[in-house]
Amino acid sequence: MMYNKTILNLFFFLYCCSMLVGQDIPNAVLVGYIYESNNRGYLNEVKVTISSEDSVHQLKTITDVQGKFEVKIPIINGTYTIEAKKSAFQTGRTTITTQGRRANEGIFTKLELSRLPGYTLDMTLTDLVDETNPGAPAYGIEGAHIEIYNNTLQKEVVNIAKHPSHRIQCHLEQGNEYIFLLRKEGYYAKRMRANVNVNGCILCMEGFGTVTPSVTDNLTKENTMGTLGTNVMMKKVVLNEKMKMENIYYDLGKATLRPEAKPQLDELAQMMYDNPQIVVELSAHTDSRGNNQANMELSQRRANAVVNYIKAKVPVQKNQIEAKGYGETQPVNSCVDGVECTEELYQQNRRTELTVIDILAEDPMQVRSLSSMMQERNFDLILEANNQAYAEGGATTELYHRSMPSKPQTMSAAYNGYKIQLLDKKGDLSTNHFLFYEFDVIFIDLLKEQHYAFLIGDYADYKTAQEALVNYKQQFPTAKIVAYKNGLRIP
Structure with a gap:
């Protein structure tokens, strides 16, 4: 009988275990709200991680437009840590306990996040609007290659091969310089610069459209942090399109480039470097005054001077840019030989133009990352400074x-x-x-x-x-x- 009783007890124990194995661990419903400090509104798209004390249970979710998240968590009579992360904000943490909670009971929590010093930049990427038709709609550009480089820390912070949206958000921290490079097949590459309380600029944006506080998130009282909105327009590459190069100055009757032309020439050189797929003709033109042949020769020398400057500035591809002088043969108005004109009309004919004469298929070997380009530029600048210091006899250490x-x-x-x-x-x-x-x-x-x-x-x-x-x-x-x-x- 004792043997039979032991067998019965064993069967009863196994039965109870089998019943327990099939049961789910009771859950509580965790509902949380995440908002910005100083009651500046709820935060959407916050990444939330909920972890048990022993790290056995971990759940991940994201807040909705109302800053709300809701998940079921196992009741383990212990403590959970809630961690919230969002770009441009300090990471927030809080804890809750499930001690004494009943199944399906609601647990409510809230978490405040403080904004990091700096700005959230909200960019909209669109087609360049036709200047002759200012009322034309601007279409969003999707699938662009987006690169952002922190030039202060000398590291890549964003590299997205095909951004799925025409809207781009990034955080600009105080005390840093950022370089942006946007590329899209069929468009000119767009390079931009943002200085945030560095290099003498509180907030300097070069190459962007109008930058204003976002309508959904104004700047703080001291203008040290907040969200900025801007519309960045990209221009399509059009074969045989002529673009007038403004502010290219020469000495009178000479082909010598004047110092005032340097900013425009540097910008042109950078454009050629960032767009290896385009082949261009750089043309120089004179007005109708003077000898025809002399004007032809002068314009050729001037075109050569610009092309030589660009080639010395950046490593363009062989035959990517061609110099051509047209003298007075292609006036843009009626100021030809024998016609007296105002100085303003003569000036219209004295011009430098860029014409796209070929568009090459993209060669993967020619596509360099912004990171590699900036890294090489920064090292070359250091080397140049080092060589200059040695030339002046002022160097004391090896770089x-x-x-x-x-x-x-x-x-x-x-x-x-x-x-x-x-x-x-x-x-x-x-x-x-x-x-x-x-x-x-x-x-x-x-x-x-x-x-x-x-x-x-x-x-x-x-x-x-x-x-x-x-x-x-x-x-x-x-x-x-x-x-x-x-x-x-x-x-």
Whole structure:
């Protein structure tokens, strides 16, 4: 009988366990509201994470337009931590307890978030409105490549290959300079700059449209934080379209560029660098006064001067920009030989124009990230300053590993293995490039005409190269591993 009683007890225990296994853990309903400090309104799209004390239970959700979130949490007679994150705001945390709570009982909480010093920039990206038809609608541009680089910290903060919306939001922190580069097939690339309480600017926006406080979120009393709205317009690339270059000045009767022309020329050089897909003709024109042949020769020299300035400023592709002088042969008004005109009408004919004569298919090898372009520019500026200091005899410390550049090494035709590509560069190869001062051995690989890759290392297998790559990623975000067989790249 004792044996039978033990068996019965065992069966009863197993039955009770089986009943418990099928039961769900009772839940409570957690309802929360998240709002901005100083009662400035509820916050939508806040990322909320709810974690149990032992981290066994973790739930994630997001607030709606009313700043509300609602989830079911297991009643574990313990404490939950609620963490709230939203761009431009400090992370907020609070705790709740489920001690003594009943199934399906409501638990209510609220959480206040403080805005970080700086601004939320709300950009709308649209087509450039036709100036001849100011009432024409502006259409939103979607699918643009959006890049934002923090030039103060020298790091990439945004890189979205195809942004799904025509609206872009980002946070600009106090004490930082930001560079924006927007690209979209069929449009000119758009480069912009924002200084936020840095370089003598409280808030300086270059290249943007009108920047105003957002209608949904005004600036704070001290104008030190808040949301700013702006409409950024991108211009379509049109074949054979002529664009007049304003403020290109020369000395009278000469082809010498005057200092006042430098800002416009620098802007033009940057445009050519950011748009490697366009081939342009840079043309110079004179008025009808003077000898026809002399005017033709003068205009050609002036066009050459502009093109030479651009090529010295940025590494444009070979044959990307062509200089052409037309003298007085293409007037834009009736001021021709034998016709007396006002100085204003003569000035209209004395002009410099840019004409798109070809639009090339996008070459992935020609598309460089904003991060790599800014990184190279910043290193070149440091190198230039260092060389200038040595020339003036004022340098006391080395800015680079080497005081003299190393000699570039070419790829052996018999090489098999892996290397780390730090950067690639378009334009003429110069041994004054900063990498030759940074490293004792730099390998050069010609990707295509006037387009070079800079590589280091010699690794027998991919795993070893991958471990080494980690050491260079912070300084060179675009660095990657390249495999070679018989001296040739393996795609």
